[in-house]
Amino acid sequence: MNLATTRFESARRVLAQPLFRALLALVIILCLGALFNAEGSFFRWETHRDMLRHISRYGILACGMTLVIITGGIDLAVGSVLGLVSVLSALLMIHWGWTPLAAVPACLMVGLCCGTTSGALIARFRVQPFIATMAMMVFARGVAKYISGGRKISQGVQTEDGFVYLDFPRFFDLLNARILGENIAVVTLVFLACALAAGLLLARFRPGRYFYAIGGNEEAARLSGVPVARTKTLAYALSGMFAAVAGICQAAQETQGDPEAGGSYELTAIAIVVIGGTNLMGGRGSMALTLVGALTIGYLEKILSLNAVGEAGRLMLTGFIIVAAVLFQRGKN
Numbered sequence: 001m002n003l004a005t006t007r008f009e010s011a012r013r014v015l016a017q018p019l020f021r022a023l024l025a026l027v028i029i030l031c032l033g034a035l036f037n038a039e040g041s042f043f044r045w046e047t048h049r050d051m052l053r054h055i056s057r058y059g060i061l062a063c064g065m066t067l068v069i070i071t072g073g074i075d076l077a078v079g080s081v082l083g084l085v086s087v088l089s090a091l092l093m094i095h096w097g098w099t100p101l102a103a104v105p106a107c108l109m110v111g112l113c114c115g116t117t118s119g120a121l122i123a124r125f126r127v128q129p130f131i132a133t134m135a136m137m138v139f140a141r142g143v144a145k146y147i148s149g150g151r152k153i154s155q156g157v158q159t160e161d162g163f164v165y166l167d168f169p170r171f172f173d174l175l176n177a178r179i180l181g182e183n184i185a186v187v188t189l190v191f192l193a194c195a196l197a198a199g200l201l202l203a204r205f206r207p208g209r210y211f212y213a214i215g216g217n218e219e220a221a222r223l224s225g226v227p228v229a230r231t232k233t234l235a236y237a238l239s240g241m242f243a244a245v246a247g248i249c250q251a252a253q254e255t256q257g258d259p260e261a262g263g264s265y266e267l268t269a270i271a272i273v274v275i276g277g278t279n280l281m282g283g284r285g286s287m288a289l290t291l292v293g294a295l296t297i298g299y300l301e302k303i304l305s306l307n308a309v310g311e312a313g314r315l316m317l318t319g320f321i322i323v324a325a326v327l328f329q330r331g332k333n
Contacts (some may be wrong), residue, residue, distance in 0.1 A: 059195065
């Protein structure tokens with residue numbers, strides 16, 4: 001009887017692990033893909049390669065979102081920051097001819113400044129994360145439309161003599177390329193590099209431990225000597241910088257800078273983090289969970305697309321899954 005009880009408790013603890021639940025959700029989605037395979041399309045490597053390429057931008061946003069959510073916050077501005085940096089990178093490298101060595105740091109600095117501003121409002125001025133990041137969301141979108149004149153920044157430029165087509169930056173070609181026999185997209189490697197960097201920060205460095213401490217109990221962290229305001233600001237600054245990386249990748253993949261780019265991307269980023277198993281209340285989570293969440297959302301969207309489910313249905317299903325994941329987390333907690 002004691003042995004049976006011990007085995008039951010061990011099984012229950014395994015089932016309660018966030019990573020196990022996240023992997024279980026991914027396996028269920030993969031089984032659905034195998035069942036509804038669109039006449040074998042799901043079993044072709046090109047389908048998986050394209051899924052990874054598509055989800056990479058959202059995954060990069062989710063890397064920063066994971067850091068923020070672990071501290072107990074939320075960042076609604078990442079989609080707008082992506083759109084702003086998309087426009088800025090296209091403007092700098094296509095229209096103004098800046099080299100990547102100058103343009104990329106400038107774009108990253110813009111994202112860093114947007115995130116730092118949101119973090120400072122939250123940490124220093126006690127503005128609610130929802131309000132502060134929503135304000136930044138609106139502001140960044142407005143700046144993107146202002147510097148672009150409300151138009152897409154592309155190779156075609158209107159002059160007195162008609163349209164002139166500018167050279168496309170080689171750096172954009174590199175980001176949009178496929179390597180290893182065209183079996184993997186470069187942007188996917190960028191996503192993995194971002195996930196690795198964020199994962200190392202959480203696992204190996206002091207700010208990562210501070211993120212968990214603040215999300216677990218902010219007042220206890222403050223009394224323990226954790227620089228709460230500075231650490232919170234850092235989390236949002238990094239989220240802004242990851243959004244800038246995603247914005248550069250967006251411009252390269254779309255071959256233009258669109259001031260409307262990134263609309264509702266924050267929803268997908270939050271869905272990735274939550275479905276992965278990171279606790280929305282803060283204090284618990286990891287980049288491994290976010291990677292599994294990205295694969296789950298990516299395969300879900302790909303399966304729905306293969307089976308001709310419209311965008312409206314995909315968005316509604318994503319919203320439903322977010323609520324279900326939050327309720328599941330609350331039940332476990």
